[in-house]
Amino acid sequence: MAELQLKGVEKTYGNGFKAVHGINLDVKEGEFMVLVGPSGCAKSTTLRMIAGLETVTGGEIRIGDNVVNDLVPGKRGIAMVFQNYALYPHMKVRRNLGFGLQLRGKPKDEIATATGEVSEILEIEKLLDRLPKQLSGGQAQRVAVGRALIKHPDVFLFDEPLSNLDAKLRAAMRVRITDLHKRLKAEGRPATVVYVTHDQVEAMTMGDRICVMKDGHIMQVADPVTLYERPANAFVAGFIGMPEMNLVPAVLTRGLGAQLTLDGQTVDAGDELARRLYIQDGPVTLGIRPQHLGVVPAGSPNSLTGTVTNIEFMGHEVNLHAKVGNAAFVAVVPSEAFDRSTQRGDRVGLTVSGSHAHVFDVSSGENVSLKGALN
Amino acid sequence: MAAITDIPVRKGSEPPTAIELKHRRKAMRSSILRYGLLTLVGLVMIYPLIWLVGASFKTNAEMFSSAGFWPKEPTLSGYIEGWQTSTPYTFGKFFVNTLWIIIPKTIGTAISCTLVAYGFARFDFPGKKFLFMTVIATLLLPNVVTRIPQYLLFRDIGWLDSFLPLWVPSALAGDAFFVFMVIQFLRAIPRDMEEAARVDGATTLQTLVYIVVPMLMPALISVCLFQFMWTMNDFLGPLIYISSVEKYPVSLALKLSIDTTEAFAWNQILAMSVLALAPSLAVFFMAQKYFIEGISSGGVKG
Numbered sequence: 001m002a003e004l005q006l007k008g009v010e011k012t013y014g015n016g017f018k019a020v021h022g023i024n025l026d027v028k029e030g031e032f033m034v035l036v037g038p039s040g041c042a043k044s045t046t047l048r049m050i051a052g053l054e055t056v057t058g059g060e061i062r063i064g065d066n067v068v069n070d071l072v073p074g075k076r077g078i079a080m081v082f083q084n085y086a087l088y089p090h091m092k093v094r095r096n097l098g099f100g101l102q103l104r105g106k107p108k109d110e111i112a113t114a115t116g117e118v119s120e121i122l123e124i125e126k127l128l129d130r131l132p133k134q135l136s137g138g139q140a141q142r143v144a145v146g147r148a149l150i151k152h153p154d155v156f157l158f159d160e161p162l163s164n165l166d167a168k169l170r171a172a173m174r175v176r177i178t179d180l181h182k183r184l185k186a187e188g189r190p191a192t193v194v195y196v197t198h199d200q201v202e203a204m205t206m207g208d209r210i211c212v213m214k215d216g217h218i219m220q221v222a223d224p225v226t227l228y229e230r231p232a233n234a235f236v237a238g239f240i241g242m243p244e245m246n247l248v249p250a251v252l253t254r255g256l257g258a259q260l261t262l263d264g265q266t267v268d269a270g271d272e273l274a275r276r277l278y279i280q281d282g283p284v285t286l287g288i289r290p291q292h293l294g295v296v297p298a299g300s301p302n303s304l305t306g307t308v309t310n311i312e313f314m315g316h317e318v319n320l321h322a323k324v325g326n327a328a329f330v331a332v333v334p335s336e337a338f339d340r341s342t343q344r345g346d347r348v349g350l351t352v353s354g355s356h357a358h359v360f361d362v363s364s365g366e367n368v369s370l371k372g373a374l375n
Numbered sequence: 376m377a378a379i380t381d382i383p384v385r386k387g388s389e390p391p392t393a394i395e396l397k398h399r400r401k402a403m404r405s406s407i408l409r410y411g412l413l414t415l416v417g418l419v420m421i422y423p424l425i426w427l428v429g430a431s432f433k434t435n436a437e438m439f440s441s442a443g444f445w446p447k448e449p450t451l452s453g454y455i456e457g458w459q460t461s462t463p464y465t466f467g468k469f470f471v472n473t474l475w476i477i478i479p480k481t482i483g484t485a486i487s488c489t490l491v492a493y494g495f496a497r498f499d500f501p502g503k504k505f506l507f508m509t510v511i512a513t514l515l516l517p518n519v520v521t522r523i524p525q526y527l528l529f530r531d532i533g534w535l536d537s538f539l540p541l542w543v544p545s546a547l548a549g550d551a552f553f554v555f556m557v558i559q560f561l562r563a564i565p566r567d568m569e570e571a572a573r574v575d576g577a578t579t580l581q582t583l584v585y586i587v588v589p590m591l592m593p594a595l596i597s598v599c600l601f602q603f604m605w606t607m608n609d610f611l612g613p614l615i616y617i618s619s620v621e622k623y624p625v626s627l628a629l630k631l632s633i634d635t636t637e638a639f640a641w642n643q644i645l646a647m648s649v650l651a652l653a654p655s656l657a658v659f660f661m662a663q664k665y666f667i668e669g670i671s672s673g674g675v676k677g
Contacts, residue, residue: 051570051574052573052574053570053573053574072573073570073573073574073576074573074574074575074576074577075576078574079574080570080571080574082567082570082571083567084565084567086565086567086568086570086571087568087571088568088571088572088585088586088589089568089589089590090589090590090592099572099575099585100575100576103575103576103577103581104576147571147575151575
């Protein structure tokens with residue numbers, strides 16, 4: 001178990017393409033760090049550099065006290081779980097689990113004990129004499145986790161391990177992996193984990209901290225609550241949360257409160273927001289989560305009037321899509337509070353909850369409404 | 376046959392209607408015609424082989440008197456006399472020689488092709504493109520072109536009348552076709568397993584031996600099978616490099632019986648040809664299962 005540090009890590013490919021732009025990341029001992037981002041954000045490349053499967057073209061990767069840049073994967077003290085399991089197809093589960101120990105020249109009885117222990121934790125005792133092709137997706141995934149676990153690595157690396165499973169199994173495996181992480185911590189051998197995913201649900205539910213990446217840059221590293229409540233920039237704000245945060249252009253004027261004007265209509269978002277702002281009056285990007293957008297009758301005071309473009313009934317809540325001028329909004333309304341007679345094309349009023357609103361700089365995308373907020 | 380299944384199935388007790396009967400007759404006629412034609416063409420193709428086996432049991436006199444393959448007075452004399460040969464050695468000696476050429480050659484091919492293909496398929500090194508082009512160029516070059524320079528080379532090294540000129544080129548991955556075949560197979564195998572092995576602490580060689588070779592097995596079996604059959608049938612190679620009769624393989628020995636007798640003992644030649652075919656056929660049928668498995672299934676489940 002050890003700390004993992006990335007200092008100014010870069011990756012430039014032979015053809016000159018720069019995939020990773022000098023990222024800095026500290027993963028504490030025993031921490032569950034999730035790397036999340038859209039496809040092509042270099043999260044997998046970063047993980048593969050930590051594993052030693054990709055060369056590092058700049059910067060430094062440290063595991064514990066050692067700089068591991070030039071060490072082969074086997075000497076780094078890591079174990080990895082691959083997206084498509086990568087079990088050795090010709091070896092039975094037992095040998096798949098023990099192969100790493102066998103290569104290290106461990107005696108047979110020691111391997112057998114370790115295999116037994118790991119298969120008990122993951123409940124795969126009955127599968128030990130099967131070949132990988134005789135396993136279901138979930139079983140293969142557990143064997144893949146077991147193969148990592150058996151080595152007692154300093155750092156566990158997971159590369160989108162659940163993306164090949166169906167939704168139900170994915171939810172079960174998610175819990176199993178977080179439970180395992182907690183169990184190891186409770187047993188006094190905490191595991192440092194770096195977990196790559198493109199699924200924000202996985203990121204939010206599993207990570208102690210989450211590192212949001214975009215185009216080879218780190219956008220924000222924070223715990224799930226901070227990431228959701230105080231996104232550092234418009235990208236993180238839009239990426240985390242379902243449905244996505246509404247990000248619309250507006251003009252800011254500060255008087256008594258914070259006035260936001262869009263499509264010729266002005267709403268007052270209140271004092272609280274005004275106090276948090278550190279930006280001059282002028283054009284900004286307003287960010288408000290669908291859950292924090294109120295739906296009121298058209299023409300109500302301090303509301304924006306828009307036109308309903310779509311209504312999605314989700315069961316316990318309703319997603320109401322509306323347009324104010326050119327700006328598209330989504331509001332999430334609890335089913336029971338929703339006026340069922342609302343039709344497409346109707347006029348509705350939208351209220352902005354100032355205490356939950358964010359204001360982003362138009363050019364940099366930076367969140368300029370975090371003054372006084374703890375970071 | 377498919378036509379039969381197109382007809383709706385009725386409850387057992389009811390008699391088939393006239394239309395159903397008509398459909399069934401039509402389907403039956405169609406399949407009789409198809410299978411009849413296929414059997415006929417198949418027979419035409421295999422007839423020379425059947426004749427070869429039949430004729431090997433005929434006497435020399437009967438051979439040309441009738442075109443049928445069934446011997447009137449079956450005799451084993453072709454086999455017995457043919458086995459003795461006109462040389463001091465029996466045909467057994469020539470079979471041993473053949474195996475003595477084939478086995479090291481096949482093993483050498485399998486090992487060298489795997490190493491070279493692994494290098495090309497999985498690693499980047501300077502000059503890789505040029506080297507790969509050279510391999511492909513050898514593939515396209517007719518064998519005959521290199522015969523004379525190769526002969527001169529082996530003569531100067533002093534390897535004439537030994538098996539070395541037959542073994543060494545193959546053991547150095549000289550058969551570009553096999554290298555190419557293994558490379559193509561390797562390219563279709565995802566690298567994750569090898570990466571997993573590296574993370575597990577395997578060296579490059581351990582990865583090759585423990586992970587890549589088992590996954591390559593179907594391709595390697597095909598390589599060995601082809602090499603076995605082609606070497607068994609190779610006439611020109613031994614003809615050029617082997618001059619003493621005691622080192623002759625079967626392919627040369629068959630020709631020997633034509634050379635040394637005035638009136639050709641065809642039944643002996645045919646009998647020995649049948650025996651010469653047997654190992655290739657046996658090996659093919661033994662390996663067939665793996666051969667087909669290799670083609671029909673990859674080692675990976677998604």
